[in-house]
Amino acid sequence: MEVIEADVVIVGGGPAGCTCALYTSRANLKTVILDKNPAVGALAITHQIANYPGVSSEMSGDALLTLMRDQAIEYGTDYRRAQVFGVDASGDLKVVYTPEGTFKAKALVLATGAMGRPASFKGEADFLGRGVSYCATCDGAFYKGREVAVVGFNKEAIEEAQVLTKFASTVHWITSNDPSKDDDHAKQLIALPNVKHWNRTRLMLIEGNEGGVTGLQIKTRSDEKELPLPVDGVFVYMSGSKPITDFLGDQIACKEDGGILVDDFMSTTSEGVWAIGDIRNTPFKQAVVAASDGCIAAMAIDRYLNSRKVIRVDWVHS
Ligand SMILES: Cc1cc2nc3c(=O)[nH]c(=O)nc-3n(C[C@H](O)[C@H](O)[C@H](O)COP(=O)(O)OP(=O)(O)OC[C@H]3O[C@@H](n4cnc5c(N)ncnc54)[C@H](O)[C@@H]3O)c2cc1C
Structure with missing residues (x-):
């Protein structure tokens, strides 16, 4: 099985994950996005996105997401279609497991959105993992x-x-x-x-x-x-509106509402792990909010990995 090392591994390729990847790639950090399916996240299924600043009101969520993904790839992001089924967040190197291979990184970003649901069919929870x-x-x-x-x-x-x-x-x-x-x-x-x-x-x-x-x-x-x-x-395969955290087990602290707990820099309580977008169960689930979270996390990660005391803004080019 392939083992790939990177500086940053991002789980989820929605607006949160793609924006984070754009910024970390532009900061010269080797960045991998692992995305289950580019067509099933909340933005991907949005018929028309009329309130994302700067884009045509006729644009579909899928078209906007494709722009975001392509822009991150253009700056060096390694985008891979893969479903993450487990992580080990305990060591300095975070380990992410997918059927396509294992990924290791110093910084792990959780951006899987909130289209999950609790087990609701009779017997579903009893036989999860056993059929x-x-x-x-x-x-x-x-x-x-x-x-x-x-x-x-x-x-x-x-x-x-x-x-x-x-x-x-x-x-x-x-x-x-x-x-x-x-x-x-x-x-x-x-x-x-x-x-x-x-x-x-x-x-x-x-x-x-x-x-x-x-x-x-x-x-x-x-x-x-x-x-x-x-x-x-x-x-x-039924969609709901619950943060998708099932692949984490009990490793990362969540709030009572099921969203992942973060500080102002999108850091979780687990060092080296960030959470962005709808997975936080934010009260305002919007594409622009998810993108903003991605930017904040990326700049915090750059500071963390380069031991900087201050956050370097993206627009200072020397
Ligand atoms: C029907 C609908 C209409 C909406 N309309 C608007 C609107 O008009 N304007 C607006 O601003 N917002 C709108 N929103 C909200 C907006 O789409 C979300 O707030 C935003 O997409 C959240 O971004 P995200 O990156 O956190 O999650 P998502 O966009 O949901 O992306 C999550 C990604 O993670 C991937 N993923 C999930 N599990 C795994 C896994 N285990 N391994 C790997 N990858 C995984 C998914 O495939 C997906 O690509 C709408 C939402 C819905 C559902």
């Missing part, structure tokens, strides 16, 4: 030749179900509604020979034993009774 997963790229290979289910309707669910079709004998895709007629991605997925689409269907229960998940109970809109669906794994 319930949120990451097909992390866990898909465990299900070679076996039956799995994917629950959810968003872009991420469709992409992750496609990943699973390479491993599983059958992928049962469970959606509460019909996909729209012009959703080409959904059509491509449903056309795959090992996909069975259960539309207008609800997941009622995830069941299993000591060995993990053994099956589901589902309910279609046309049926009164619940149906058993024997599967070995279930991948859940």
Whole structure:
């Protein structure tokens, strides 16, 4: 497995992560962004962003985010698509784990936003890590030749179900509604020979034993009774509005509302770890606020890594 060292590793490539990367890259710090999926964060799914200063009111969130990402890359950021499933924040070098490799850095920035949700299906929390997963790229290979289910309707669910079709004998895709007629991605997925689409269907229960998940109970809109669906794994992709901190365990202190606790410089209570954007559960969740957090953290990181007593502003060029 590849091991990559950098000065700064940023988890999450939304406006917070991309702005932070722009500043750290311009400060000549080797910067890596690890981003689960550029299409699923809060800004990426914003249809129109009319209140970000200086951009056209017609611009989509996705187009603005692409500009931010490209600008960071232009200044040297190494942007990688990878889902972080764990970190070790205990040592001087912070370690970040993804299916694509392990990343080590002196400064770790948490910028995964707040599109998470608590486990809410019956059995979901009981079997998390034992058949319930949120990451097909992390866990898909465990299900070679076996039956799995994917629950959810968003872009991420469709992409992750496609990943699973390479491993599983059958992928049962469970959606509460019909996909729209012009959703080409959904059509491509449903056309795959090992996909069975259960539309207008609800997941009622995830069941299993000591060995993990053994099956589901589902309910279609046309049926009164619940149906058993024997599967070995279930991948859940539903969006909510809870800070995404599940990959951290108990390593970083959070506030009562679930947001990560930071000081004025976006430093967490763990030395060498910063948190920016919606992951802080700020009262004003806006793209410009997330970008501002990214700038503050980057300048604080530059000071931290270069043992500067004062923060050097970006516009002093000598
Ligand atoms: C529907 C909607 C409309 C909005 N409209 C506006 C608006 O008009 N104007 C405005 O200013 N704000 C708007 N907002 C709010 C704004 O989009 C957010 O405040 C902002 O995007 C937060 O930025 P962020 O970088 O913290 O998180 P996000 O933009 O959510 O980005 C987080 C990134 O982290 C990645 N990620 C998550 N988990 C992992 C992981 N485990 N490993 C690696 N990467 C991971 C995600 O893929 C994503 O790319 C809107 C939000 C929503 C949901």
